[in-house]
Amino acid sequence: MTHPWFExxxxxxxxxxxxLVTPEDAADGMVENSFAAVAAAHAAGVTYVESDCHLTADGQVVLFHDSDLQRVAGDPRALAEVTLRELEDLMGDRGGLITLAxxxxxxxxxxxxxxxKADAAARPAGEIIGRFGxxxxxxxxxxxxxxxxLAAAASRGRVPATSGGRATIIRALAAVRTGLRPALRRTLTGVDALQVPESEGPVxxxxxxxxxxxxxxxxxxxxWTVNDPGDMRRLVALGVDGIVTDRADVALATLHA
Structure with a gap:
């Protein structure tokens, strides 16, 4: 049965x-994973937003990629050392903080x-996601x-769709290359998607x-992460089902024209 996420x-x-952060938005101070960036993606007409989550010092699940604040806010502290209120203040002129909920x-x-992105975020994130599975x-x-x-989500409601982690992807890649179809079938049991870069190093x-x-x-x-329209078209011609991109506006114009 197809999970509703795909339907x-x-x-x-x-x-x-x-x-979505366009060059113009970035020049105005907007950063990735902010409330404004999610709103911009929604306004552009996307159905799907890819994001990341960490846990703050006071146990709040927030959309944030890095484990520290250096790149986004010029602050050397780890995100796990910062409270929600402190993070809201830091993100106030960068598009606004947004929690997972x-x-x-x-x-x-x-x-x-x-x-x-963090072990400490797994259970609380799953419990939130279970209400919106x-x-x-x-x-x-x-x-x-x-x-x-996933287990935490199941305890609170609907199990979400899922993409395999690094170990799953390595096993799947090995099974494909060796032609071991039963091994691949076992590896992909319970997995809805494989989200991968086109290449990793020479591989x-x-x-x-x-x-x-x-x-x-x-x-x-x-x-992920594909920003060139030519690469988008080439990968779709190869049979790829989804393109993760920093320029969703460009991807929509390229692929859904």
Whole structure:
């Protein structure tokens, strides 16, 4: 059975990577994963927003990619050392802080792809996501962390869709290359998508063979982070189901014209 996260929205799926921040928005001070960036993606007409989450010092799940504030706010502190109020103050002139719960409440028409970035965030993020499971695909580089968040979601409501973590992707890639179809089927059990870069170092991940193998097992392939229109078209021609991009506006114009 297809998870509701996928239903009613055709492919290729455009996933707005950390919202949408155009060069003009960036010049005005807006940053990724802010309330304004999510709102801009929504205004551009996307269905899907890809984001990340961490836990603050006082236990609030916020949309934020890095484990510290240096790149986004010029503050060397770890995000886990900062309270929600302190983070709100720091993000006030950068597009505004947005928590995971606020994102899901404030944008009911959006579907979210949430990457859990910290072990401490797995359970509280999962508990929030469980109330909105139909609209969330949950992932993490750590399959252990992903499993913990999925279990927490199940305890609170609907299990979200999920994308395999790094270990799952490595096993899937090995099974595809060796032609071990039973091993691939076991690896992809319970997985709805594989979200991968086109290549990692010298290793080519996204090939037609990889995409077709995933599709035989009912699993989609989403590629990150793709900003060039030519690359978007080439990957879609290869059979890729979703494009994760910093320029969702460009992707929509390129792929959904």
């Amino acid at each position: 009613g929205a055709g492919t290729p799926r455009v996933l707005a990577h950390r919202g 606020q994102a899901l409440d404030a944008f009911p028409a959006l579907r979210f792809n949430i990457d859990v 139909d609209r969330v695909l949950l992932t993490s580089f750590s399959d252990r962390r992903r499993s913990a968040a 080519k991940i996204v090939t037609r063979r990889f995409v077709e193998a995933a599709h035989r097992n009912g699993v989609e392939v989403h590629v």
